[in-house]
Every structure is written in C-alpha cells, then in structure tokens.
Amino acid sequence: MFFVWIALAFLLSWGDSADAADQTQIRVAVASNFIAPMQVLAKAFEAETSVRVLVSAGSTGKLYAQISNGAPFDVFLAANAREPGRLIKQSLGVAHTRFTYARGRLALWCRDAPTSDAARGCLNGSVSRLAIANPRLAPYGQAAQSVLAALRPSTPIVTGENISQAFQLVWSGNVAVGFVALSQLKSRSDTQGAYWLVPANLHDPIDQQAVLLRRAADNAAAQNFLRYLQSDAARAVIENFGYDVPLPQQAKAQ
C-alpha cells in the first residue's frame, strides 16, 4: 500500500509546474486576517479580467520575511502600514503604490452579553479572563492594549499569537470576553452573545496597506489589481466584511 503510493506520487510529480512572470496570473500575499474578503475580491477580479489570482496567506511579519528573501509575490496586502513602508525603503516595494485598502475595527466580544451595552459592561464585570492578540506582533493586539490602557480594567489577560487565535479563544468558550476584529464577527454566523464596537478614537487606526512589489513593477495585471482594489465595487465588498475604507485621497500614503 505504502509503496504503491510512493510510485503513484512519482507519476503525479511529472505533472504541471506553474511558470511565473507571465501576465495571465498574479500572486498576492495577503495578511491572514484579510483572507476571506480577499477570496471574494480575487474571484470578482478573475471574472472581470480573466487574470488568475494566486492567493498566499500568512502573518504580515512572516510574509515580510519571505518577500525580503525573494518570495515571488507581485502584490502585498499587509495587516499594517509598517511592513509595506519598510519594503519601499528597501526598494523591494514600488514607491508611490502604497495605500490603505482597509481600516480594521476593533470589537469587544462577550459571550454572555445579550446586548451591545452589556458587552461594553463585560470589561468591568466579573470576567475571569480577557483575550487579546499579542500587542507586540499584531496590530489588533496593539489597539486592544491602547483601549485597555484608556479604560483600565483589572481583568487578567490571555494573549493569542494573532487576532484569529484571540477569536478562537472566545469562540471555543475558553475565554468569555475578548478583543477581536469586527470583520471576524461578521464572517461567522455562529457567534454567541453580543459585541461592543470600540470607538475608533480609543486607539491608533488599524490601517492595512497594500503595495506593489518590485518584481511586478512593470506587470500591468498586478497594477490593474491594485486599481481594482480601490474601485467602488471592491470597497463595497471590503466594507461588507466589517472594515472601514478611507477615501482615496486619505488612503494615499507618502
């Protein structure tokens, strides 16, 4: 059985090997918190232009490390503004192509709260633990920390590696309350309880920026995709997933 498989795998490995550098497909590296809207956007773009979009998801930090080490991505959709800026500084990203494609909203999710107001109260109630994303690694964690510093609750904190781990902690019932992304709450229908949408002025904006990468500097399909990302149709999709989208003038960085 086992050796049959190996033989089979060898036969299969003589199959196709995708070629890069053509304009019929683009490779997009996307921060994992944005993967669900990205899949919708990629489908719509493929239907419109017949360019294939290959999506690779990962944490912003890992994708940054990979791009620095020659990863064959054309476009980078980060979960923050820092890494796209760094890439431009290192000439791995194309200058003046950076813009904010989505602005994340933080929400306080409380499993036992019947209403949004009650969810707000969970912060000062008798919760045993509060879940946040790691403030050192995740933009949403940083935002959560700013909110905690402003509101000063004394609840012990559990830190997830990223925002999806923070979400899992609450979703699985291990922690009753957590700071998660609004987009996460919108993309699942089985979330118990209620959430309080944290006012955006309580933390620095969670700007997610896109940048064109050096190897795609002359790639019309990749540039097209970035233009599509700023179109009204794309903005509607992104907003539908629980993000704010700044107006194009405001979105332009540098």
Next chain:
Amino acid sequence: MNADMAPFVLSVQLAAMTLVVLLVIGLPLAWWLAMTKSPYKPIIEAINALPLVLPPTVLGFYLLVFLGPQGWAGQTWTALFGQPLTFTFTGLVVASCIYSLPFVIQPLQGAFERLDRRMVEASLTLGASWPRTFWRVVLPQARHGLLTACVLGFAHTVGEFGVVLMVGGNIPGETQVLSIAIYEHVEALDYAAAGSMSMMLVVLSFLCLLPLYTKSRKRRRLLGEVAA
C-alpha cells in the same frame, strides 16, 4: 485539478520525494554511524538530532535565509541550476529532508547496530559481493528498521507545518501542502473546511502508520515461533 485535492496531492508528493532522497542519503550515513569507531561520531549524531530541538518555525526561518538569494546555499543552487530554491517545490523537498532527517537516520542506525555482524562477515568471506551481501543478509535483518524509517520519514513530512510555511510561501498548487491549507482555513475562520481537510490528514496518516504496526505484529509472531 480540483482545488481541494491539490494540497493533498502535494503533501503526498512532497513526502514521497523527501523519503526517497532521505533513503539515498540516510542508508550510507546510518551505516557509517553504526559501524564507525571515529571520534567524530558523537558530533555527527548530535548534529543529526538538532532538527528535533529547534521549533519548526525557527528552523524554517533560518532555512529561508540559508536557502534564499542571500544565503550561500541558495546562491550556490541558483548558480548551478539557474533557479531559486525557496518558494519552489524543490525547495520544500530540501527543507523537508533536513527537517525529517533524524526520523530516517535513527531507526536505520539502530537496525544496523543490531545486525549480526558475523553473518555479514561470513557472507563476504564466502565470496558474495558487497551489494549481494547487503541485499541478501543486511536488508532482511534490518527490514523492520527500514520500514520504521520509511513510515516515520513519510508521516513526519506530511505533518510538518512551520518549515514548509516559511520556506514554501503557501503558494496554491506549488507549495501549499495540506497542513498549510488547513491553517489557512482556520485563519479565515472557515472551521468546517479546516475540519474536513484535517479529516483527510488523519486518514492519510492512519493509512501511513497502519502497515508499520501490521508488519511489526507479524514479525513478533514470527520471532515467537522461532523462540518456541
């Protein structure tokens, strides 16, 4: 190819290729480790065990740098073959070989150390060639160790995550193996899809491990009969 099947097929391909390469490297290396009286033996053994110690993502990060365009291994590879190593299927095979090496070497080395050397020497003194001796005397005795090495090497590569995520870059159809596809579904909060893919991984692993334990039971029974 069906998009959901692609990661599955890639995982099996990767594990099979890695295993073949590891056997080619591992058989002579394990033989040398089992037979040598060299003072360097403990050093080589310790280096061989190192991939067990480093967390996979950390190992993956160093491999990314080492095999990448700035690392000397990556530069040498590009000079020889004109293609980069990272973010390709070949790169995954190289990284997986490093990651799974101890799982192949250690069972083989153990099996070779337990060999009845008198039989090997007898075969050679009676005029059998070295390949014939290996085939007819060594392999039958080391059969169980070889099977363990194959199954562990294969299963460990199927289950690896941190290294392939860093070195492979999660590119669909090329480096997006099953474990990474599952991770991506979890990140996208699509727990249903993650669940069904995990089921595939569990079934694949089970089918991998089953022959190992079926074989070892038969073997034990055989030994029992001889002893009785």
